[in-house]
Amino acid sequence: MQNKINTIIAKTSKIILGKEQQIKLALACILARGHLLIEDLPGMGKTTLAHTLAQVLGLQFQRVQFTSDLLPADILGVSVYDRNEAAFKFHPGPVFTNVLLADEINRATPKTQSALLEVMEEAQVTIDAVTHLLPQPFFVIATQNPSSQIGTFALPESQLDRFLMRITLDYPDAQSERRLLQSNGGREQLAHLSPAITSNELLELQLACQQIHVSDALLDYLQAILKYSREATQFTSGLSPRAGLSLKQCAQAWAMIHGRDHVIPEDIQAILSSVVGHRLLNSSHLENSTETVAALIRAVAIP
Amino acid sequence: MQAPSQPRMPHLLWLLFALSCTFGLHAFNLHYWISIAFAGLAIWRYLIEKYQWPYPPLWLRLPMTILGGVAVLGTYGSLFGRDASVALFAVMIALKLLETRNARDYIVMIMLGYFLTINTLLFSQAMWVSFAILLPIMALTACLIAVSHPNATLPWATQAKLSGKLLLQSVPIMLVLFVLFPRIPGPIWGIPHDAYKGMTGLSDSMEFGTISDLSLSSKIAFRAEFQSAIPDNSALYWRGPVLWHQEGRRWRMTSDTLPLKQESLEVFGSRVDYTITLEPHNKNWLLLLDMPIALPADAYAKHDLQILTKQPVRTRIRYAGQAHPQYKLGQTLGERERTLALQLLEDENPKTLQLAAQWRKDLAAPLDIVNAALRMFREQEFIYTLAPPRLGENPVDDFLFNIRRGFCEHYASSFVYLMRAAGVPARIVTGYQGGEINPNGNYLIVRQSDAHAWAEVWLKDKGWVRVDPTSAVAPNRIEYGISNSVSDANLLPILARQDYPILKKLYLNWDAINNGWNQWVLGYDEQKQLQLLKKLLGEKIAWGDIGLLLMSVLIGLMLVISYLLLRNKTIILDPLRKTYQQFLSKLGKIGLVKANHEGAIEFGERAAQRLPEQVSEIEAISRLYSDLQYASLDKTDNRHQTALQLLKQLVKNFKIN
Incomplete structure (x- = not known):
């Protein structure tokens, strides 16, 4: 099992150069059955990462470029009257897949965004009172430009909460960038990439992830973090119970990726920024989320 | 924070x-x-x-x-x-x-x-x-x-609860400070004089209407506790200002500067011991039961046995009194005193003067003159009322021959006027008469509505004899109190009346509680404090020890509270943490300190960088600790115990080279 995980990471790292940490985070997010939000400037390899992950995990992949005129039906599908059968027939939209890449999700209107977010929550589509189940596994990798860019509809806080993790890619280091420039970009290799696992194996990994042991001592630490976030004044609101659960699941996945059968406080610290960065609102709005989370880690003692 | x-x-x-x-x-x-x-x-x-x-x-x-x-x-x-x-x-x-x-x-x-x-x-x-x-x-x-x-x-309810809890927690400290904080005789600071305006009570002069006005107030004048049985209502004459000078309608006290001889006092019969808690009235006299034989501290007696203090009574005070209901006051009457006791403005009230002259001629003995006046009040149509009509130009004439409706000051002053006109030395005494027994606590409540005025006449061989002309008109006033005697009792304040028994009962209960409050909380002065401490700690305690006692009790209390607060937070180190702590303190000696938020593995890596030669030991200890703390092995499992022993061994052998 550990081999498979290592293979996944190795294969992905060949395409996305010098971003092992982000790859691991993204993988942890998938293992913890969550949806992933990648936020960064255009051209940082967001789409490539999403595409690579789908390919490596042997999953069916659909990509939707979100634009301001995209409608919910463009994602979910639409019922069309079939003259031969004299009935409405449902034409599934791109959402009926394993991995949906929602590219530049913040360019679509809130109406379309919320249609997607509903699907993410329920893993099913209901149209004309008929419920269509999505294939399993199903997850959404959304990319978003920082909302300060012109012509975007920032996701509201309540919808950000639907994403288990939010990661950023950042500029590559000099060495990786040199290699990137020497090649022709990752896209060509991507076409030749063979899957490391099957989708069934992924489901098994997801199940195994839940079995990673979480001791009482670790829960004490987790609760100390939640308590602090609720009592400290630098946050306008503390972490919700859902955020707490998310933290636990991601830490389990992180421990699994690192070949441990139990979670240690370092796991929590490693995934904390990605899991709570978009959930904690800094009341002063001055620091960015990474600094805020770093301060949070520093402030909470490991019991 | x-x-x-x-x-x-x-x-x-x-x-x-x-x-x-x-x-x-x-x-x-x-x-x-x-x-x-x-x-x-x-x-x-x-x-x-x-x-x-x-x-x-x-x-x-x-x-x-x-x-x-x-x-x-x-x-x-x-x-x-x-x-x-x-x-x-x-x-x-x-x-x-x-x-x-x-x-x-x-x-x-x-x-x-x-x-x-x-x-x-x-x-x-x-x-x-x-x-x-x-x-x-x-x-x-x-x-x-x-x-x-x-x-x-x-939520606000939590805040309120927390606040209530804080206040409750301060109660023990408050009680200790209240009981033990050294009381200083007299007030620590003065209160501006305007604080005393609006205090009611007897005045140092009397006119028609002053006492009947006072009678409309249900305010408490004082409370009296008796060490023995409470005497009959008719014996309860609480002596206040004694008035000698007549100036038209107004009667005044004698001046302090007049060198008047102290009147002699002989007493007979049984003694009544009692304690008075006097409400502040901003005047410098005390009220005592007729006739006082001992003076409260800081008080002195005027020649006519009016008891004065040097300072106006501005706080509630408590003093003990001793009285003899049977007495003989003023065996002899000096020339100066006689002149004062006969002084009259003679250019008014011709009818009264005429009547007095008549009596003087017909009845030579002063006692007969007194009785004649009382008989007149008793037998003619005099009415005792709280709302007397205004009197005309010659007030005594108007009262005695026309209106014949009046309150005690009317009767007392007309009587004294008559006596003086007939040549019998007489004076007015104001004060309170009677009071209400509170069965809850067995003490007497005396209100402003019990204010009264009566007369004293000087008779040869008998001295100053109390004559209450009101009793001739309304005997019930003296026997049963004011509410049973005035013709218009509904003018009285509700609490001085008899017609709301339940209200009255509630009030009496309330007053008993208030009285306790006055005695024990407000009246807790340096004497009470010393008394209490002596009772608790033995006779040897002195005023100077109180401060020391206060400090030690407060410190003791703080220690108890701190213990209670900290008790729950005693650090219980389980053997695993304790062992790891030993490892940490070994590293701490070379300045490698684990931050509170640092995980064991992370810290192990940092320590290994500092001590590259001991990487394996540090890693082994860190990993083992982390596993023991967070892995799924149950603490009661034997393997857990074995691993813990191993960790202990590793930590014991760990030495920084």
Whole structure:
């Protein structure tokens, strides 16, 4: 099992150069059955990462470029009257897949965004009172430009909460960038990439992830973090119970990726920024989320 | 400690609620416009918060402040003295609301609010006030909690509960301070004189109407506890000012500067011992039962056995008295005294003078003259009433021959006038007569409505004899008290009447509680304190030891409280943590300290960088600890125990090279 995980990471790292940490985070997010939000400037390899992950995990992949005129039906599908059968027939939209890449999700209107977010929550589509189940596994990798860019509809806080993790890619280091420039970009290799696992194996990994042991001592630490976030004044609101659960699941996945059968406080610290960065609102709005989370880690003692 | 966040609506509501309570208590003490101004400003401040209105700018606040000061000056005529100062303070607090924005302002307001609340005790120290101020104090504390708490979204009920808990926790300390804080004889600081206006009581002079006016008040004059059985109502003459000088309608006391001889006093029969708790009346006399044979401390007797103090009675005081109902006062009457006791303005009341001259001619013996006057009151149509009509030009004539309706001062003064005109030395004594027995506590409540005036005449061989002309008109007044005797009892204050038995009973219970409060809380002075401590700790204790006792008891109490608080937080190190702690302290010696937030593995890596030669040991210990702490192995498992032993061994052998 550990081999498979290592293979996944190795294969992905060949395409996305010098971003092992982000790859691991993204993988942890998938293992913890969550949806992933990648936020960064255009051209940082967001789409490539999403595409690579789908390919490596042997999953069916659909990509939707979100634009301001995209409608919910463009994602979910639409019922069309079939003259031969004299009935409405449902034409599934791109959402009926394993991995949906929602590219530049913040360019679509809130109406379309919320249609997607509903699907993410329920893993099913209901149209004309008929419920269509999505294939399993199903997850959404959304990319978003920082909302300060012109012509975007920032996701509201309540919808950000639907994403288990939010990661950023950042500029590559000099060495990786040199290699990137020497090649022709990752896209060509991507076409030749063979899957490391099957989708069934992924489901098994997801199940195994839940079995990673979480001791009482670790829960004490987790609760100390939640308590602090609720009592400290630098946050306008503390972490919700859902955020707490998310933290636990991601830490389990992180421990699994690192070949441990139990979670240690370092796991929590490693995934904390990605899991709570978009959930904690800094009341002063001055620091960015990474600094805020770093301060949070520093402030909470490991019991 | 987190910096307090910006106060919001819940904080404001707490503050406004607390201040409303305080201003509510002050509503009786301050001029009514101040309460109205507070209400207006509070509503304004509320609207600012609610609709995000702008705060009034400085150019508006400044004139408002000046106006407030001027208004207080205009109302009270000064900015000093108790009433004006508290009024000014209250007005400024109300205005301060308009610039109360951030946490610091709130804290200042809360402190000012505490002070304003305590100020209510300058006006009244009644039991209900002492308990009523707990409400604003609790609300202010809750506000303080709300403002200071890092999480500003605590529900208000939690804040109130927390505040109540804090106040309850302060009760033991309050009790210790109350019982043990050294009491200083006399007040520590003076209270401005205007604090004593409005105190009711007997006056040093008497006119027609002064006592009947006083009788309309149900205020308590004093309470008396008897060590033995309470004497009959008819023996309860509480002696107050003795009036000699007649000036038209007004009767006055003798001047202190006149060298008058102390009247001799012989007493017979049984002695009555009692203790009086006198309400402040701002005059310098005490009331004692006829005839006092011993003086309370700091008091002296005038020649006519009126008991005076050097300072006006401005706080509730308590003194013991001893009286003999049977006595002989003033065996001889000096020439000067006789002149005083016969002094009359002779150019008025011709009819009365004529009647007296008649008596003087017909009845030579003074005793007969006295009896003739009493008989006149008894047998002719005289009425005892609380609402006597006004008297005309010659008041005594008008009263004796025309109107014939009057209260005790009418009877006493006309009687004395008659006696003097007939050549019998006489004087008026004012004071109280009777009182109401409170069965709960077996003491006597004497109210202003029990105020009375009677006469004393000097008879050869008998001395000064008390004659109460009122008893001739209304014998019940003396036997059963005022409510059974006046013809118009419904004019009396409800509490002095007989016709609301349940109310009366409730009141008597309440008064018994109040009396206890006065005796034990307000009247807890240096003597009571010493008495109590002697009872508790033995006779050897001296005043100087109290401070020491206070300190030691407080320290003891603090220790107990600290123990109770810290007890739950005793650090219980399980063997695993303890072992790891030993490892940490070994590394700590070379300055490698694990930060609180650092995980064992992370710290192990950092330590390994510092000590590259011992990487394997450090890693082994860190990993083992982390596994033991977080892995799925149960603590009761044998393997866990084995691993723990291994860890202990590793840590024991670990040495920094």
